[in-house]
Amino acid sequence: MRIPCPHCGARDVQEFTYLGDAGLQRPDGLAATEAAMFDYVYLRDNLRGLHEELWYHGAGCHAWLAVRRHTLTHAIESAVPAKSRWTGAAA
Amino acid sequence: MRYSIFSLIGQTLKGHRGWQPTWRDAAPKPEYDVLIIGGGGHGLATAHYLASRFGINNVAVIEKGYIGSGNVGRNTTIIRSNYLLPGNTPFYELSMKLWQGLEQDVNYNAMVSQRGVLNLFHSDPQRDAYARRGNAMRLAGVDAELLDRERVRAMVPFLDYETSRFPIQGGLLQRRGGTARHDAVAWGYARAADSRGVDIVQNCEVTGVTIMNGRVSGVATTRGPIRAKKVALVVAGNSSRVAAMAGMRLPIESHVLQAFVSEGLKPLIDCVVTFGAGHLYISQSDKGGLVFGGDIDGYNSYAQRGNLPVIEDVMEAAMGLWPGLGRVRLLRHWGGIMDMSMDGSPIIDHTPVQGLYLNAGWCYGGFKATPASGFCFAHLIAKDEPHPVAAAYRLDRFATGRVIDEKGAGAQPNLH
Ligand SMILES: Cc1cc2nc3c(=O)[nH]c(=O)nc-3n(C[C@H](O)[C@H](O)[C@H](O)COP(=O)(O)OP(=O)(O)OC[C@H]3O[C@@H](n4cnc5c(N)ncnc54)[C@H](O)[C@@H]3O)c2cc1C
Ligand SMILES: [Zn+2]
Numbered sequence: 001m002r003i004p005c006p007h008c009g010a011r012d013v014q015e016f017t018y019l020g021d022a023g024l025q026r027p028d029g030l031a032a033t034e035a036a037m038f039d040y041v042y043l044r045d046n047l048r049g050l051h052e053e054l055w056y057h058g059a060g061c062h063a064w065l066a067v068r069r070h071t072l073t074h075a076i077e078s079a080v081p082a083k084s085r086w087t088g089a090a091a
Numbered sequence: 092m093r094y095s096i097f098s099l100i101g102q103t104l105k106g107h108r109g110w111q112p113t114w115r116d117a118a119p120k121p122e123y124d125v126l127i128i129g130g131g132g133h134g135l136a137t138a139h140y141l142a143s144r145f146g147i148n149n150v151a152v153i154e155k156g157y158i159g160s161g162n163v164g165r166n167t168t169i170i171r172s173n174y175l176l177p178g179n180t181p182f183y184e185l186s187m188k189l190w191q192g193l194e195q196d197v198n199y200n201a202m203v204s205q206r207g208v209l210n211l212f213h214s215d216p217q218r219d220a221y222a223r224r225g226n227a228m229r230l231a232g233v234d235a236e237l238l239d240r241e242r243v244r245a246m247v248p249f250l251d252y253e254t255s256r257f258p259i260q261g262g263l264l265q266r267r268g269g270t271a272r273h274d275a276v277a278w279g280y281a282r283a284a285d286s287r288g289v290d291i292v293q294n295c296e297v298t299g300v301t302i303m304n305g306r307v308s309g310v311a312t313t314r315g316p317i318r319a320k321k322v323a324l325v326v327a328g329n330s331s332r333v334a335a336m337a338g339m340r341l342p343i344e345s346h347v348l349q350a351f352v353s354e355g356l357k358p359l360i361d362c363v364v365t366f367g368a369g370h371l372y373i374s375q376s377d378k379g380g381l382v383f384g385g386d387i388d389g390y391n392s393y394a395q396r397g398n399l400p401v402i403e404d405v406m407e408a409a410m411g412l413w414p415g416l417g418r419v420r421l422l423r424h425w426g427g428i429m430d431m432s433m434d435g436s437p438i439i440d441h442t443p444v445q446g447l448y449l450n451a452g453w454c455y456g457g458f459k460a461t462p463a464s465g466f467c468f469a470h471l472i473a474k475d476e477p478h479p480v481a482a483a484y485r486l487d488r489f490a491t492g493r494v495i496d497e498k499g500a501g502a503q504p505n506l507h
Pocket of ligand 2: 005006007008009057060061062063
């Protein structure tokens with residue numbers, strides 16, 4: 001598996017560290033209910049299909065990426081800087 | 092037909108032409124008392140214990156592929172009960188006791204072999220951690236022995252003791268641990284359940300769970316709808332997908348684990364050895380192949396095949412432990428999809444839907460649990476209350492903080 005890093009080009013998956021589902025939004029720790037926090041920490045959609053997930057390019061540009069990858073075929077559709085996922089801006 | 096030395100001799104004289112199919116290839120009936128989704132080891136064991144111990148025979152096991160096509164036929168066959176935490180130890184010890192009587196119980200040769208499981212340690216802190224684990228096991232009535240380096244060397248003389256990056260200092264040995272032939276476990280339970288009237292329905296995928304007024308009433312399948320008073324979900328690796336059919340989200344991610352087998356060799360290693368300085372375990376099958384494995388690939392996957400980095404990682408660890416392996420050729424490798432739970436421990440519990448029961452989250456250690464998982468799940472389904480040794484495997488433990496985290500890795504499933 002190779003991940004097309006927007007900064008470094010296609011690189012072997014060994015250069016990256018996986019975190020998991022990029023769709024999770026951490027609730028505001030002071031305002032959130034216990035139930036919302038439980039949901040965020042423990043529950044996952046765990047999709048079979050296209051999955052948007054966070055990878056860290058530790059042996060390259062040190063950027064966090066949001067990668068769209070198919071969990072059945074391992075085919076990668078896109079990889080963008082994780083920042084842009086929330087700000088909409090190209091980082 | 093019961094298997095025995097007499098049936099074997101009789102069949103030998105008749106040229107082996109009179110053997111019956113091991114179980115019926117049943118077509119689904121319109122309704123069952125208990126419908127089990129998933130014909131892996133745990134689903135089949137659940138059916139066997141429901142029928143043999145709890146007198147519930149109107150049962151179907153619904154399997155989307157064929158029996159043994161999932162993890163029960165893909166694992167590296169290690170059985171052991173060397174757990175540390177109170178939520179786990181008595182459960183896995185019940186499983187070990189059931190393994191010891193399994194073949195008599197189901198009248199099938201599962202090749203249960205108590206050849207010993209030896210966990211190596213390579214540093215002082217690791218020795219202390221293993222001593223603690225061994226003591227916890229002994230307090231719970233489980234056998235454990237802490238061996239120094241010379242006693243380990245007497246058992247497995249060919250490992251690299253001094254010159255390696257992580258010299259071996261000793262090991263924690265559970266002599267009652269060992270291996271069992273994984274497919275035979277599936278076949279034995281299938282045959283035993285079938286002989287008590289359980290329908291084993293293959294090539295039938297569950298595509299929906301029917302719920303009326305908060306109570307389960309049956310399932311939709313690729314072979315039509317089936318009604319059921321109780322539905323048991325036990326689909327290791329696909330738990331999130333089937334639970335979603337009942338409107339649930341689980342504390343689980345699906346990950347791929349690979350396994351490897353070498354060419355067949357003469358007897359070399361007569362126990363299971365695990366490397367303590369990396370993730371590697373190795374044993375030798377009765378056919379002669381070395382069977383080994385290591386870490387999961389580490390990212391969500393439903394692919395039943397892994398990638399090269401983990402293959403390299405496992406081979407490096409193997410060479411670090413046992414340099415002589417460099418002369419051995421790898422014959423084949425494969426992957427299986429497992430439920431990695433948020434604390435590394437399983438779930439055997441009711442669900443918010445009445446009549447729907449959940450057995451999930453076995454991570455890469457669920458083969459050894461097969462007998463106790465089936466027994467405790469059958470207990471839960473039959474009596475509507477948890478078996479005492481499985482009472483900690485609750486679905487709500489993540490919300491209440493009563494997690495069972497053997498590794499102390501937190502809610503990061505790929506680290507367990
Ligand atoms: C490579 C590898 C090595 C392992 N090594 C060990 C080991 O050494 N020791 C150990 O203790 N554990 C080990 N494990 C873990 C162990 O194999 C599993 O935890 C255990 O087998 C899971 O339970 P099961 O047997 O019921 O699963 P499975 O055999 O996977 O059964 C689940 C079944 O559900 C079926 N299913 C899924 N969805 C549906 C549906 N919608 N409708 C109908 N049927 C469905 C699947 O087809 C499958 O047959 C290993 C796992 C792997 C992958
Ligand atoms: Zn990069």
